[in-house]
Amino acid sequence: MTGRRRAVLIAGPTASGKSALALAMAQAEGGVVINADAMQVYDTLCVVTARPTAEDRALADHRLYGTVPASTRFSTGQWLEAVRGVMASVPESVPLIFVGGTGLYFDALLNGFADIPEISPALTLQVQQEIQALDGAERLALLQREDPVAASRLRVADPQRLTRALAVKRATGRTLSSFQDRQQAGLLGEFVVERVVLDPDRDVLRQRIARRFEAMFAGGAVEEVKALRGLDLDPSLPVMKAIGVREIGDWLDGVAERDDAITLATIATHQYAKRQRTWFRNRFSDWPRRGIAGT
Missing domain, CATH: 1.10.287.890 (Crystal structure of tRNA isopentenylpyrophosphate transferase (bh2366) domain)
Incomplete structure (x- = not known):
């Protein structure tokens, strides 16, 4: 071992045994389990979101579970900041075991994230309706006027990406590309990182x-x-x-x-x-695969 901090990333679809594997590793190695599931951060819904039980949490240190009020919106950028706080509070000798089914959290953890403010569903719907009657060339022309850099990065007038770029510009007054070009760095650059995707039958x-x-x-x-x-x-x-x-x-x-x-x-x-499986297959194709935890 090099002496660098160690992080284990356990991803996979719901019900694949991620939490059980994380708990077993935490008990065996004295690690801290860190939630990487966007629904399990919220309070009120413990059973519905399949958070680790109180009995499991008593067996190992679990962080970022049920810490966010149900009445709020919690972004990926906010999750990264919460992770920073966990990292600062845990001794460097203690392994950090990230577990969850939210691929974007893992991607941001490793590669960084453009922390774009929340866009209202109403504005997104308005943009979708606006571009619905436009053909590909007209859509690109519209985006070219409002965010030329984003337009130059689109090979085709993909409606989803175009809607996102237009909604961000209209909601914030800033272009999507300006957020992306100031992307935060990932948090695990100095870590020894182990990764696994649970991919059961x-x-x-x-x-x-x-x-x-x-x-x-x-x-x-x-x-x-x-x-x-x-x-x-x-x-x-x-x-x-x-x-x-x-x-x-x-x-x-x-x-x-x-x-x-x-x-x-x-x-x-x-x-x-x-x-989830499609996302992990496309984005984490180089991660080692295994079946249900314990099999």
């Missing part, structure tokens, strides 16, 4: 997802959703979009049967896991 993952949501429904998820709804939060907040919130809410409102709510939440989780 698809059928095995489906079975685990189905069992887990059934257990959540019976193990406190309903009470959490009741508590969340009692806060009367803005429906556009990230925590309100956690898988299970809408489905359990529909059951509470009598709109859906219990089994239907579980089925719909399970399907939504499958779809989310698929998107």
Whole structure:
């Protein structure tokens, strides 16, 4: 060992056993587990977001779980700043074990991040509607007028990227390229970094997802959703979009049967896991792969 600080990065889709692997490593090596999941940072929803249990947290030091009020929006840039604080508080001899399913967090941790302010969904929708009737050349011409650098970086008039660039310019008065060109550096440049993506068999993952949501429904998820709804939060907040919130809410409102709510939440989780796997496959293709933790 070189004497440099050590970081372990454990990524993977939901229900792949990431938290169990992180806990086992933390116990074996005296490490600190750091949350890298965008939903598990919020309070109120512990069971729904599958945060480590109180029993697991008692077995090893866990950080950045349930530390953000449900009533707020927590950006990737804010997460990086929180990680800086954890790094400063942990002795250099203690391994840092990052675990989660939010690929952007890992990407920012390694490569840095352009901390762009939150853009309102209403403005994004307005831009989407504006460009909908335009052809590719007209879209690029519009972007060229408002952000020439971003326009020059687009090979084609991709609607999603074009919408993002226009919305940022109109919301902040600054071009997207100005944020990107001032990107923060990654935080692990001086670390010895170990990486792994848990990539279980698809059928095995489906079975685990189905069992887990059934257990959540019976193990406190309903009470959490009741508590969340009692806060009367803005429906556009990230925590309100956690898988299970809408489905359990529909059951509470009598709109859906219990089994239907579980089925719909399970399907939504499958779809989310698929998107996660695609992201990790495309962005972390060089990371070592393994199956379910412990197998």
